[in-house]
Amino acid sequence: MQFKFQLGTKAYFGIGCIKNNKKEIAATGTRCLIVTGRSSGKASGALDDVINVLNELSISYSVYDRVENNPSPENVEDGGRAAREFNADFIIGIGGGSPLDASKAVAVLAVNDIAPLELYKNSFPNPPLPIIAIPTTSGTGSEVTPYSILTRADLETKMSFGNEQTFPKIAFLDARYTESMSHDTTVDTAVDALSHAVEGYLTKRSTPLSDAIAIEAISIFGQCIDNLLNNNFDMSMREKLLYSSMLAGIVISQTGTSIVHGMGYALTYFRDVPHGRANGLLMAEYLKFNYDNLPEKIDNILRALNVKSIEEFGSIMDKLIRNDVTFSEDELEKFSRNTENHKSIGYNLKPVKYDDILQIYRNSLSK
Ligand code: NAP
Ligand code: ZN
Numbered sequence: 575m576q577f578k579f580q581l582g583t584k585a586y587f588g589i590g591c592i593k594n595n596k597k598e599i600a601a602t603g604t605r606c607l608i609v610t611g612r613s614s615g616k617a618s619g620a621l622d623d624v625i626n627v628l629n630e631l632s633i634s635y636s637v638y639d640r641v642e643n644n645p646s647p648e649n650v651e652d653g654g655r656a657a658r659e660f661n662a663d664f665i666i667g668i669g670g671g672s673p674l675d676a677s678k679a680v681a682v683l684a685v686n687d688i689a690p691l692e693l694y695k696n697s698f699p700n701p702p703l704p705i706i707a708i709p710t711t712s713g714t715g716s717e718v719t720p721y722s723i724l725t726r727a728d729l730e731t732k733m734s735f736g737n738e739q740t741f742p743k744i745a746f747l748d749a750r751y752t753e754s755m756s757h758d759t760t761v762d763t764a765v766d767a768l769s770h771a772v773e774g775y776l777t778k779r780s781t782p783l784s785d786a787i788a789i790e791a792i793s794i795f796g797q798c799i800d801n802l803l804n805n806n807f808d809m810s811m812r813e814k815l816l817y818s819s820m821l822a823g824i825v826i827s828q829t830g831t832s833i834v835h836g837m838g839y840a841l842t843y844f845r846d847v848p849h850g851r852a853n854g855l856l857m858a859e860y861l862k863f864n865y866d867n868l869p870e871k872i873d874n875i876l877r878a879l880n881v882k883s884i885e886e887f888g889s890i891m892d893k894l895i896r897n898d899v900t901f902s903e904d905e906l907e908k909f910s911r912n913t914e915n916h917k918s919i920g921y922n923l924k925p926v927k928y929d930d931i932l933q934i935y936r937n938s939l940s941k
Contacts, residue, residue, distance in 0.1 A: 577781035579828055582741025583707075583718045585820065592620075592708070592746045596627045602704050602743065603664030606635040607657045607684070609677040614669040615639060618710040618751035621668055636660040638680070641673040644725045644732065644842060644849070647690035650676050654683025654690075657703070666706045667742070670763065671714030671723070671849070674707050678722035678740045681705045693722070693735045707742035710751045712815035713763025713850050715770060715823015717745035725843065730912055732839040741827070747820060749812040759848070760815075761802055761894050766850030767819035768795045769857055772875055773832040774825035776868055777921045784828045789878050791821035796879040802894055833926055834860050836918035837934065840909035845899050854895040858888030859938045867924040897939075906935040 586595050599606075606628060608621065615621035621637070628635045638656040642649050657665065657680050665684070667677025679693055681702035688698070707717035716722075720736035755763070771791035774784055795818050801811045838852035847855070861884045865872050872884070881887045901909075910932040913919065919926050 575782060577783065579781065579783050580738065581718065581824065581827065582720060582738055582743070583745050584743065585718060585745040585747060587747045587817065587820070589748055589750060591748050592623050592627055595746070596631060598744050599627060599633070599706065600631045602706060604633060605661055605663045606633055606666055607660055607662035607680070608635055608637045608666045608668060609641060609653055609673055609680050610637065610639050610668040611641045611643070611670070611673045612639060614673065614710045617754040618668070619754070620708050620710055620748070620751045624666055624668065624708065636662070641669065641676040643672050645672050645676045645679075646725045646727065647693075650679035650683060650724065651690045653680035656680075657684035662703060664704045664706065666708065668708045668710065670709070670711035670759075671716045674709060674714065674716035674742075675722040675724070677705055677707065678702070678720070678736065678742075679724065682740065690724075693724075694733070696735055696737045698739065701739050705740075705742040706744045706746065708746045708748075708751065709816070709819070711755060711759060711763040712752050712812070712819040713766035715767065715819050715826065717742055717747065718820055718823040719827040721826075731843055731916060745820075747816055749809060749816045752812050752816060753807075753809075757805060758896065760807060762848045762850035762854070763819070764795065764798065764802060764815050764850070765854035765857075765891070765895060767815070767822040768792065769834050769850070769853035770822035770826045770831060771795070771818075772857065772861075773834050774822070774829040775875065776864060776871060776923065777829050777832045778923045779829040779921055781828060784825045787821050788825045789874060791818045791825065792875055793878040794818035794821070796881075799879070799890060803890070830921055831918055832921045833919055833931070833934075836916040837909070837913050837931060839916070840912050844905070844909065845901070847899060851895050851897070854891050855897055856934060856938045858884055858891055859934045861887065862937075863930060863934055864922070864924055901935075901939045906932060906939065909935055
């Protein structure tokens, strides 16, 4: 047994965790740039809670609320400029994966005079500003991962950067902030978390410790399936989804993701399919593709979910996620060419060729 397991985030979980642990904010810095999306910070109530605490602590702050969904290098460059102009010494990211990922890029660009694409060198002359991450979705786990995923128009896909310095220093996870999510965003992001745990469990980079965490995340998702199908989003279920998403984030912080994410990026880039939904559309066929190679592990996943077969899992996904986009064969071929060389493809244990990718797309999307 040989593996490395390193986390970089101190996580506080529970209702009121920001207010109850405000000393952590006081110890982080004196000038804060809050990085958030157009509506999620306000709608969730997290922005008000953060501002109240910053005022109580007499910490100066400025709000950058122009993070786009699936942020681009230009978008984070703009945020980096805002951090410099304000002379921020720490960043608080509030939102779903888009603002949290953006806050990592902003934390680097605030103190490094580099073009945004140089983020992908993953080596920065100056250490990034400290980041506090507050999720308002239960999906990406970005609050406990070092990754920042940006949309690369030059490559027509999405690509991550990140190193040990880009882990948020602190994460505050309060499930009340996820209550304002729409039905679709709740379901799509829950499915994203599931796909992190599943891909992390099956990738060639998995470890015994990440596997134990992955199975726990998958089993908690399994406990939520009936409620997700019946639109029963009470607070105990919101807490479970947030916890499962955090666990799944810890998994991919060690293992990365794999072909579901690599293939899903094309659906988001070319057709604007939300990130989690894109993964959900592909997951059953991904399990079928890998079954001959990893039967025990895939059986463990099904058992943890309390479903009998990949077919039953696929029909649950069909009920959970809405696919209102149709795809032509030409498009699927284009997506397959686009995805073939994505680095996540190489992390699948069983080798994946162009024809395999095209077949998974066809089976998943041409129903
Ligand atoms: P998102 O793109 O951050 O947000 C989706 C939508 O939901 C936005 O319109 C957002 O509003 C809204 N929203 C978020 N929280 C809300 C709340 N509590 N109440 C009301 N509306 C809310 O979605 P996401 O799925 O969480 O993140 C996806 C991004 O994360 C993608 O770019 C993906 O590639 C990345 N990702 C990162 C990792 C990682 O490890 N770092 C892992 C997986 C995925 P606003 O427009 O106001 O923000
Ligand atoms: Zn994801």
